[in-house]
Amino acid sequence: MSTADNNKRTELGALGEFGIIDRIAENFKTHKQASTALGIGDDAALIDCGDFYQVISTDMLVEGIHFDLSYMPLQHLGFKSVSVNISDIAAMNAIPKQITVNVALSNRFSVEAVDAIYDGIQKACDTFGVDLVGGDTTSSPGGLMISITAIGTAEKDTVVKRSGASSGDIICATGDLGAAYIGLQVLMREKAEFKANPNMQPKLEQYDYVVGRQLRPMARMDVIHELGKLGVVPTAMMDISDGLASELMHISKQSNVGVNVFEDKLPIHQITYENAVEFQLDPVIAAMNGGEDYELLFCIKQDDYEKIKNLPDVHTIGYIQDLEKGRNLVSKQGNVYPLKAQGFTHM
Numbered sequence: 001m002s003t004a005d006n007n008k009r010t011e012l013g014a015l016g017e018f019g020i021i022d023r024i025a026e027n028f029k030t031h032k033q034a035s036t037a038l039g040i041g042d043d044a045a046l047i048d049c050g051d052f053y054q055v056i057s058t059d060m061l062v063e064g065i066h067f068d069l070s071y072m073p074l075q076h077l078g079f080k081s082v083s084v085n086i087s088d089i090a091a092m093n094a095i096p097k098q099i100t101v102n103v104a105l106s107n108r109f110s111v112e113a114v115d116a117i118y119d120g121i122q123k124a125c126d127t128f129g130v131d132l133v134g135g136d137t138t139s140s141p142g143g144l145m146i147s148i149t150a151i152g153t154a155e156k157d158t159v160v161k162r163s164g165a166s167s168g169d170i171i172c173a174t175g176d177l178g179a180a181y182i183g184l185q186v187l188m189r190e191k192a193e194f195k196a197n198p199n200m201q202p203k204l205e206q207y208d209y210v211v212g213r214q215l216r217p218m219a220r221m222d223v224i225h226e227l228g229k230l231g232v233v234p235t236a237m238m239d240i241s242d243g244l245a246s247e248l249m250h251i252s253k254q255s256n257v258g259v260n261v262f263e264d265k266l267p268i269h270q271i272t273y274e275n276a277v278e279f280q281l282d283p284v285i286a287a288m289n290g291g292e293d294y295e296l297l298f299c300i301k302q303d304d305y306e307k308i309k310n311l312p313d314v315h316t317i318g319y320i321q322d323l324e325k326g327r328n329l330v331s332k333q334g335n336v337y338p339l340k341a342q343g344f345t346h347m
């Protein structure tokens with residue numbers, strides 16, 4: 001790359017995940033293809049196919065970084081790796097159609113293990129109505145990696161980017177937040193306890209909900225279909241993979257607007273509350289800065305509020321305001337806290 005200086009070494013951690021992506025994007029300014037309608041920077045890329053857009057997104061899951069096989073069943077891993085990609089297609093208000101799957105396997109894994117992963121991939125393909133149309137299989141020196149590309153289609157007049165929000169829009173979040181992060185804490189504690197005492201019987205029943213949210217996230221295509229039926233096109237949308245605060249920052253930056261969200265409006269499941277308290281974790285921090293909920297964050301025009309207000313799984317959490325008014329979380333007591341770009345970064 002033209003900016004590389006052979007004598008200089010900058011640690012990856014100095015830039016972080018988003019900094020690295022920005023740097024890559026800045027160094028690739030040229031667009032050679034007229035059909036490249038939207039490139040790096042949204043949940044998925046858009047390719048102009050004349051009457052419609054083709055929507056493409058890719059995500060990689062790496063053992064030891066994104067999952068730990070001591071608590072992640074292989075079927076669930078297969079399902080999750082598809083679901084997180086479908087979630088990015090949903091975030092464009094698009095319909096997923098095909099996936100390709102790349103796997104890197106070491107000789108630690110058996111044929112049966114590969115069958116189990118693909119069993120989960122098959123379940124996800126059935127759930128989301130997509131076809132597996134290709135991929136690549138290679139060896140790895142140790143860990144397991146799965147990289148999936150999802151391909152979908154979007155109508156040109158209903159595709160939704162991160163950049164379309166404007167002052168006065170209502171901010172909505174689907175489902176509930178923070179559970180996947182609390183589920184991860186449960187699983188990590190169980191792993192540590194099992195290491196200390198391999199004879200122990202794990203007692204996970206009271207954590208079924210949060211553990212399920214961590215192991216088996218469900219992309220919210222159901223909400224996309226509901227919005228479609230109601231004729232509601234969000235002004236901006238993305239999926240919540242890195243925690244609500246980080247995603248609000250993305251919408252704010254890319255739409256050039258401020259945000260105001262209310263702590264008492266955050267959708268947090270009662271069980272998440274109870275489990276978080278037991279782990280001495282703050283459920284609001286789990287919702288704002290945890291990760292992997294794979295819910296949708298979107299903005300709508302005020303005029304559309306009547307249409308969505310009865311959807312049980314869509315919650316209004318705040319509103320878009322002018323950029324000068326800032327990006328704020330308003331606490332239950334009415335205190336205003338500026339949002340921090342504290343993403344869920346693996347680096």
Ligand code: ADP
Nearest residue numbers: 021024039040041042043044045058059088241
């Ligand atoms: P998401 O969390 O929605 O999957 P990411 O934060 O992973 O999105 O990526 C943000 C944007 O940066 C996306 O448009 C993605 O395609 C792009 N991107 C991420 N990594 C790279 C890379 N190594 N090279 C080019 N583009 C990248």
Ligand code: MG
Nearest residue numbers: 043088239241
């Ligand atoms: Mg995304």
